Amino acid sequence: xxxxxxxxxPIRWHIAVFLAPAVLIYTAIMILPLFSTLQLSLFSxxxxxxxxxxxxxxxxxxxxxxxxxxxxxxxxxxxWFFIVHMLVQNPIGILLAAILSxxxxxxxxxYRTAIFIPTILSFVIAGFAWKLILSxxxxxxxxxxDLVGLxxxxxxxxGKEAYALTxxxxxxxxxxxxxxxxxxxxxxxxIPDELLEAAECDGITGMAQFWKIKLPLILxxxxxxxxxxxxxxxxAFDLIYSTQGALAGPDFSTDILGTLMYRTFFGFQLxxxxxxxxxxxxxxxxxxxxxxxxxxxxxIQRRLRRYQF
Amino acid sequence: MSTARHSPxxxxxxxxxxxxxxxxxxxxxxxxxINAFKSRKAIFREPLALPNAESFSLVGFETVLKQGDFLLxxxxxxxxxxxxxxLVLLCxxxxxxxxxxxxxxxxxxxxxxxxxxxxxxxxxxxxxxxxMMVASGLVNTRTALILVYTAQxxxxxxxxxxxxxxxxxxxxxxxxxxxxxSEYRIFFRLVLPLVRPAMATVAVFTMIxxxxxxxxxxxxxxxxxxxxxxLGAQVFxxxxxxxxxxxxxxxxxxILPVLILxxxxxxxxxxxxxxxxxx
Numbered sequence: 001x002x003x004x005x006x007x008x009x010p011i012r013w014h015i016a017v018f019l020a021p022a023v024l025i026y027t028a029i030m031i032l033p034l035f036s037t038l039q040l041s042l043f044s045x046x047x048x049x050x051x052x053x054x055x056x057x058x059x060x061x062x063x064x065x066x067x068x069x070x071x072x073x074x075x076x077x078x079x080w081f082f083i084v085h086m087l088v089q090n091p092i093g094i095l096l097a098a099i100l101s102x103x104x105x106x107x108x109x110x111y112r113t114a115i116f117i118p119t120i121l122s123f124v125i126a127g128f129a130w131k132l133i134l135s136x137x138x139x140x141x142x143x144x145x146d147l148v149g150l151x152x153x154x155x156x157x158x159g160k161e162a163y164a165l166t167x168x169x170x171x172x173x174x175x176x177x178x179x180x181x182x183x184x185x186x187x188x189x190x191i192p193d194e195l196l197e198a199a200e201c202d203g204i205t206g207m208a209q210f211w212k213i214k215l216p217l218i219l220x221x222x223x224x225x226x227x228x229x230x231x232x233x234x235x236a237f238d239l240i241y242s243t244q245g246a247l248a249g250p251d252f253s254t255d256i257l258g259t260l261m262y263r264t265f266f267g268f269q270l271x272x273x274x275x276x277x278x279x280x281x282x283x284x285x286x287x288x289x290x291x292x293x294x295x296x297x298x299x300i301q302r303r304l305r306r307y308q309f
Numbered sequence: 310m311s312t313a314r315h316s317p318x319x320x321x322x323x324x325x326x327x328x329x330x331x332x333x334x335x336x337x338x339x340x341x342x343i344n345a346f347k348s349r350k351a352i353f354r355e356p357l358a359l360p361n362a363e364s365f366s367l368v369g370f371e372t373v374l375k376q377g378d379f380l381l382x383x384x385x386x387x388x389x390x391x392x393x394x395x396l397v398l399l400c401x402x403x404x405x406x407x408x409x410x411x412x413x414x415x416x417x418x419x420x421x422x423x424x425x426x427x428x429x430x431x432x433x434x435x436x437x438x439x440x441m442m443v444a445s446g447l448v449n450t451r452t453a454l455i456l457v458y459t460a461q462x463x464x465x466x467x468x469x470x471x472x473x474x475x476x477x478x479x480x481x482x483x484x485x486x487x488x489x490x491s492e493y494r495i496f497f498r499l500v501l502p503l504v505r506p507a508m509a510t511v512a513v514f515t516m517i518x519x520x521x522x523x524x525x526x527x528x529x530x531x532x533x534x535x536x537x538x539x540l541g542a543q544v545f546x547x548x549x550x551x552x553x554x555x556x557x558x559x560x561x562x563x564i565l566p567v568l569i570l571x572x573x574x575x576x577x578x579x580x581x582x583x584x585x586x587x588x
Binding site (some may be wrong): 012015017021022023026029030031032034037040092095099102105109111113114117118120124126129130133139140143174215237239240242243258265266275278279282285289290 | 320323324326327330332334338339341352353355358399400401405406408411425426428430431432434435436437440447459460461467491493508514517522523526527528538542546553560571572576577578586
């Protein structure tokens with residue numbers, strides 16, 4: 001025994017020292033609050049004391065007429081917000097990346113830099129800039145439509161229940177199209193030239209080459225973008241809050257889970273804030289994101305064929 | 310290269326699409342900034358015209374500088390961003406080095422644990438974070454924001470940096486060990502300088518979301534003394550919603566510093582995205 005102990009390698013303290021600061025901050029500020037938020041969702045405030053109530057908060061959230069309507073509305077809006085992103089942002093991103101990656105293109109750096117500019121701005125700036133431009137008071141948008149003879153199409157889009165959410169989703173797409181563009185651009189650049197030359201020898205060029213050779217090769221990048229978009233959308237808040245306020249008007253038509261959680265947690269106007277119900281909404285968001293990430297990791301990512309060059 | 314693929318018509322179409330999208334991307338920013346320098350009348354009469362001698366006016370900026378404490382907000386944002394960035398880079402690089410360099414029990418598990426935060430947003434823990442900050446008296450301090458942003462930035466930083474640290478040559482580190490350098494010296498003297506380009510990429514990725522965040526300043530530090538520029542601009546615009554000169558000027562003031570920084574560092578940023586992000 002004694003011999004064994006002396007031959008044991010010494011404890012390598014430096015590993016602990018290297019890991020400690022990051023692990024401590026990350027655990028204390030991120031992981032523990034996350035779990036205590038999940039835990040809070042199972043409690044309720046009864047006479048200033050936290051009482052364990054099981055899944056009552058979720059029953060309220062999903063079933064109580066006062067809350068359920070808001071929750072399902074926010075969830076439905078959030079799903080639509082995500083669908084608009086997937087249908088508009090990713091195809092535009094892929095198109096721009098495909099054009100940018102063509103080898104003889106000039107001024108590539110200029111386009112890349114310019115198209116990425118909205119992505120570095122904050123939601124507050126993007127939201128207000130578009131709010132002003134779309135404002136019927138200022139008339140920039142109607143004037144522009146007038147130039148192409150479509151003035152009759154103009155509507156105060158952000159103020160109409162039917163259009164507001166889609167308009168906001170498109171503003172968000174405008175802001176973030178740079179990210180799919182860049183990631184797919186990078187994936188396209190990493191396709192080896194020999195492969196494309198071989199395709200050309202076989203007579204596969206132009207559009208056929210894109211659909212048959214390049215697209216299958218960039219599917220993993222499209223997968224990453226989709227999951228990033230999913231997590232970002234189901235966690236969105238800033239854009240809606242800064243353009244439409246905490247009430248996500250008109251008449252809650254732009255309410256998404258992030259704004260609902262904010263209102264529930266802090267209260268607004270006459271309603272008092274309820275941290276436990278807020279935590280329950282956060283838990284619901286956590287579960288949704290977890291399901292999305294799991295589908296991606298276990299369902300999609302594993303099936304995608306990866307090519308090693 | 311085959312010429313068929315790059316016929317003039319093809320190339321014109323490509324440029325047409327790119328120019329169209331560039332215009333869409335830049336137009337809102339352009340309209341906001343040019344109108345910030347015009348008088349109220351000119352803003353409404355000809356919103357798309359550049360400011361000229363007649364319509365030029367700085368009245369919006371005067372209102373902003375008089376009414377809002379933008380210099381203070383700017384300073385808050387700067388302090389919060391720089392300190393968080395420093396902590397993310399230092400702690401992140403140390404942890405990434407431990408994960409990349411040493412074999413120890415639980416290495417993979419630790420890596421997975423730290424990577425959780427890439428996918429799960431820290432905002433979901435807001436309720437408990439606020440309670441914790443209230444309990445420790447950190448509400449309305451920049452420290453609260455710095456701690457949160459450090460935790461938020463660490464997972465991605467560790468993930469990217471450990472990929473790069475695996476590429477640092479073992480011979481170099483072993484040579485250092487034979488010369489009697491301690492593990493700490495090997496990290497700070499040998500490895501850190503070699504991963505500097507990766508650090509720059511991580512820095513840009515970490516910085517943008519911190520500078521632009523509205524959620525945590527709104528919830529953890531909404532007081533006048535600790536407002537960041539993003540929150541400050543949001544509140545200011547909300548109050549002056551009918552004063553178009555002031556709103557446009559405030560937006561321009563929020564856009565310009567980021568834009569200038571971006572134009573300086575854009576090459577670094579784009580190289581970072583295109584080299585490391587999709588591996």
